[in-house]
Amino acid sequence: MTDLLHHPLVEFTAEHAPLQFINERGERVENQQNAQFVRYLEHLNVDDLKNFYRDMMVVRRFDIEATALQRQGELALYAPLLGQEAAQVGSGQALAASDMVFPSYREHGVAHTRGMDMAKILQLFRGVDHGGWDSFEHNFHLYTLVIGSHALHAVGYAMGIQQDARMTAQRDAAAQHDAATQHSDAQAGAHFGDADAGEQGTTQPQADASSPDSASAAFRGDTSQDASHTGQAPQEAVMVYFGDGATSQGDVSEALGFAAVNNAPVVFFCQNNQWAISVPNSLQFKAPLYLRGSGFGVPGVRVDGNDVLAVHAATRWALEHARHGNGPVFIEAVTYRMGAHTTSDDPTKYRSREEEAHWRAKDPIDRIRLALEAEGAWSETDDAALSAELEGFGEYLRGYVRSLGAPEKSSMFEHVYATENVLVSEDKAWFAEYEASFVDAQGEAQ
Amino acid sequence: MTATVSDTTAETTQRLPFAKAITEGLRAAMRRDDKVMLMGEDIGKLGGVFRVTEGLQAEFGDHRVVDTPLAESGIVGTAIGLAMRGYSPVLEIQFDGFIFPAYDQITTQLAKMHYRSKGRIKLPIVIRVPFGGGIGAVEHHSESPEALFAHTPGLRVVSPGSAHDAYTMIQEAIASPDPVLFFEPKGRYWEKGPVDLSVGPRVEAGTLNKAAIARAGSDVTMVAYGPTVATALRSAEAAAQEGISIEVVDLRAISPLDTDTIVESVRRTGRCVVVHEAVSYMGPGAEIAARVTERCFYELQAPVLRVGGFHHPYPVAKLEHDYLPSLDRVLDAVDRVMAH
Incomplete structure (x- = not known):
């Protein structure tokens, strides 16, 4: 594992090919590199693979429906994730329920893996709210449209997890100290010393992170094993999603710096989809992105973002690394934005059909389907059941979106502040009076 | 209060x-x-x-x-x-x-x-x-x-x-x-x-948004906050020597603005001077002048005046005392509103 943590700064070459388990022909790949990650897939059975495929198909159907709804005028805008299903589903499925996700604005697939109803996302694109879901219902924060800003929020949240652990340790230590004082128990003093060491955040033995059992427990969100050791390792982790474009923003670099010096339990998940609207990778950076963290002391790994298993394995490794007190990790998932940046964009103006065809052959869904078929794990019955599910889902989405009316006008004055604010209430009162002036004596709007 | x-x-x-x-x-x-x-x-x-x-x-x-x-x-x-x-x-x-x-x-x-x-x-x-x-x-x-x-x-x-x-x-x-x-x-x-x-x-x-009357007066309402509250109090002291009574409103907050306290004062004095170090153009004084004009139009004896920073970047230290609202510049504004 160690050699993965310390990459020399090198040119982007085939030698630094991304981590891969299934190639674009749906064939299993075995090599020295992925052998180190095999243990992160050992818990998966055939049904899990079928579920990856199903999830990716559901997410793609969402994308197709949402794009159509925008074309029909039902949505003002939509940001498709076409082509990034493996990167999102593979990583999202690696998270524990208690982990917190800070998405950018294209992480519809991650939302799905968190158990969130993706239809809610379309409220934002229909223009009825700014993404009014509850960030803590599924530990999936609101979308952030200002590129890269949320990387700092994610790191701060991870620092909060650490602060919670410190405060708990301090309270425990104080309680034990009190007990020691009262009972003159010599043992209690030793515990107090342990807790102090825990404050430095460096007591977690490395052995924990390399134990497959503990990895599996972490995947299930079962952190009892961590607690059984010292009780001081952060048991939750944070994952922030952003794209290649965001890596040019200062906030992402600042986030790496703050995360590194605090040893914060946060995973930086970069979906390098090759394009920041019309700006290609070549105009954004010279060194491969997975090396971006190295100058900050943040280890990085490059993964084939169109291979759901590779993404899943790398993300589980990264989360385990973070939640065991070993600090942040940077993942570059190399993928491709097969669609437009948004429904307002026209990629024919800046990229070639040849390039699009090249990546279409690497479709993340095709390869998992081929792998399932090759292993005889996908039947016609499975196909029929999935098709029926997708039809039902499509119908649900269309009905949901069309049922969303405009919010009450007065709602635009709500929640500006958490407390009463005279500037808002003055405007609200004026607007209500203005609106009322259009109503005639019979109470009809004029 | x-x-x-x-x-x-x-x-x-x-x-x-x-x-x-x-x-x-x-x-x-x-x-x-x-x-x-x-x-x-x-x-x-x-x-x-x-x-x-x-x-x-x-x-x-x-x-x-x-x-x-x-x-x-x-x-x-x-x-x-x-x-x-x-x-x-x-x-x-x-x-x-x-x-x-x-x-x-x-x-x-x-x-x-x-x-x-x-x-x-x-x-x-x-x-x-x-x-x-x-x-x-x-x-x-x-x-x-x-x-x-x-x-x-x-x-x-x-x-x-x-x-x-x-x-x-x-x-x-x-x-x-x-x-x-x-x-x-x-x-x-x-x-x-x-x-x-x-x-x-x-x-x-709600004291965080509640302006305070730092000094009571009857001829001119002087609105200030932060560093200019002391300037306003000193100018009120100086003006008192010349028989002019200045009421100093210490805003405490500029958002939200306690317009009611300002308006209540200006309705009594009929004159208003706003003093801040921020650049005058599009500064807090502009908003205060607009609100006072809207609500005290018939009580005003003089236009609302602002004493603030000039429209250039903050100057070198050797010139900053000519840039900042000094006692003299504030009293000059008082003279001008009193001339009406």
């Missing part, structure tokens, strides 16, 4: 420099709530470049008084994450002119989170900003950017005008569930005033 405390009140009252009044306010808030934490550049071991946080790391530890990397956007951005986790970060931006790397986080993220989350996420963050001039500093160390933040819905913008208000208002800002920009008049940091240390936050009473 008045913000000032008589020197002869309770034993809990001490004469403290403005900066130390803030230190004591921070200490009281941190003792009250262990979720309150301070973050900023050089605030721990050094105690801040103005020593406002001096001694606090020794008392509360380096995880509650946190020396951060030198990155203002990072400080505000990570504080947003900490607040989402239930903490109440109080941030120090070392100097007014250095707030701009954090301007994006403050205006696009901090100010809007409560609104866009439909009230589900509260960010009780205080951003302390030593601001204003008069200390002979180099570029970027003497600015008054408060109007830029008052123009952003979702933020509260306040500035104490007395040591006692500094002590109470910092506690009220910390107790506020809304983000607060707390502008500290650094030119007044070492001026002493009486501070009643028995007073805690009075958030329920």
Whole structure:
């Protein structure tokens, strides 16, 4: 594992090919590199693979429906994730329920893996709210449209997890100290010393992170094993999603710096989809992105973002690394934005059909389907059941979106502040009076 | 009504420099709530470049008084994450002119989170900003950017005008569930005033947004906040020698604005002068003049005048006393409104 943590700064070459388990022909790949990650897939059975495929198909159907709804005028805008299903589903499925996700604005697939109803996302694109879901219902924060800003929020949240652990340790230590004082128990003093060491955040033995059992427990969100050791390792982790474009923003670099010096339990998940609207990778950076963290002391790994298993394995490794007190990790998932940046964009103006065809052959869904078929794990019955599910889902989405009316006008004055604010209430009162002036004596709007 | 405390009140009252009044306010808030934490550049071991946080790391530890990397956007951005986790970060931006790397986080993220989350996420963050001039500093160390933040819905913008208000208002800002920009008049940091240390936050009473009549008068209403409150009080003293009675309104907050208190005063005096160090053009005085004109049109004896910064970048230190609203420039404005 160690050699993965310390990459020399090198040119982007085939030698630094991304981590891969299934190639674009749906064939299993075995090599020295992925052998180190095999243990992160050992818990998966055939049904899990079928579920990856199903999830990716559901997410793609969402994308197709949402794009159509925008074309029909039902949505003002939509940001498709076409082509990034493996990167999102593979990583999202690696998270524990208690982990917190800070998405950018294209992480519809991650939302799905968190158990969130993706239809809610379309409220934002229909223009009825700014993404009014509850960030803590599924530990999936609101979308952030200002590129890269949320990387700092994610790191701060991870620092909060650490602060919670410190405060708990301090309270425990104080309680034990009190007990020691009262009972003159010599043992209690030793515990107090342990807790102090825990404050430095460096007591977690490395052995924990390399134990497959503990990895599996972490995947299930079962952190009892961590607690059984010292009780001081952060048991939750944070994952922030952003794209290649965001890596040019200062906030992402600042986030790496703050995360590194605090040893914060946060995973930086970069979906390098090759394009920041019309700006290609070549105009954004010279060194491969997975090396971006190295100058900050943040280890990085490059993964084939169109291979759901590779993404899943790398993300589980990264989360385990973070939640065991070993600090942040940077993942570059190399993928491709097969669609437009948004429904307002026209990629024919800046990229070639040849390039699009090249990546279409690497479709993340095709390869998992081929792998399932090759292993005889996908039947016609499975196909029929999935098709029926997708039809039902499509119908649900269309009905949901069309049922969303405009919010009450007065709602635009709500929640500006958490407390009463005279500037808002003055405007609200004026607007209500203005609106009322259009109503005639019979109470009809004029 | 008045913000000032008589020197002869309770034993809990001490004469403290403005900066130390803030230190004591921070200490009281941190003792009250262990979720309150301070973050900023050089605030721990050094105690801040103005020593406002001096001694606090020794008392509360380096995880509650946190020396951060030198990155203002990072400080505000990570504080947003900490607040989402239930903490109440109080941030120090070392100097007014250095707030701009954090301007994006403050205006696009901090100010809007409560609104866009439909009230589900509260960010009780205080951003302390030593601001204003008069200390002979180099570029970027003497600015008054408060109007830029008052123009952003979702933020509260306040500035104490007395040591006692500094002590109470910092506690009220910390107790506020809304983000607060707390502008500290650094030119007044070492001026002493009486501070009643028995007073805690009075958030329920809404004092954070309630202007104070710092001096009663009948001829001219002079509106000031932060560093110019002292200037206004001195000019009122001088004008009194010439038989002109000036009422000084210490705004405390420029967002939200306590228009009612200003209007009530101007209806009595018929004249209004606004004094601030910020550039006059599109400054807080413009908003105050508009509101006073709208609500006191028939009571006004003279146009509302503003005394503020000129429309050029903050000048070199050798010229700053010609730029800042001086006693003479303020009295000149008083003469002009009295001439009507």
